[in-house]
Amino acid sequence: MTTPLANYLILAALLFAVGLAGALMRRNAVLVLIGLELMFNAANLNFIAFWRFNPHPERLTGLMFALFSIAIGAAEAAIGLALIIAIYRHRRTAQVDQFNSLKG
């Protein structure tokens, strides 16, 4: 007997909520990015859980979606961290509430 789909979906919902709350609560830009990555991973978990429990798992659609989504998550992390480093070089801080001017 396998764990039903709803358990995986609730785990993904919890992970998403933790990531969202953290991204909104923390001041450090790196931690905001970690929160974004947690939300990304919650979505991937949903894709894979739906693939595993759908009636035609041999079509691999959810799995492919999750694989592409992992690749996009890696690109997003690289760009986000490069932006944080570039802003840190101008403002000497990584706190998001001090990134308050567009003209560094």
Place this chain on the structure above:
Amino acid sequence: MLNEIAFLLCASIILAGAVGAMMLRNLVHCALCAAGAFAGLAAIYLQLNAEFAGFAQLLVYVGAVAILIVFTILLTRSTELQPGAVHHSSSWWMGLLVGGLVLACLVGSIMSSPSLVRLPSQPASAPVKGIGEQLMSQYIMPLETIGLLLTSALLGAVVIAVREPEKSDPPAR
């Protein structure tokens, strides 16, 4: 039975890692907790018979993204070092409220959905051969696009993060 125990173990590792990453004060500890959460997700993918996605998750997130995060933390740490620094924003309760509301909505809709409980568990498996064949036939355009996107994103990251020449330098012409 064994599956439930594995699921509960992975779920507790993931949630503990996520909460730790969002609550701890030391940034390096946060990065380690996040890596633990990513590893737990890889274990859940393996438990869901998605071996390829699980190992991709291990390589990409636990390997690459965690290292990137640690490097960024070490390159941008000066304000976190003084004691008594405030670690959450002034309106942190708002974030908690929004997170709680979103969680309540999601769990409510999952619990009340009639179609989820009826889905039987299929003996699913994803052989790497099948994944490769589909990637090379049906998903060839997305695969090429992802390759282009990753290349341009990594080049763009280098261009953004590279040190700009000093303003006092005479322009090279």
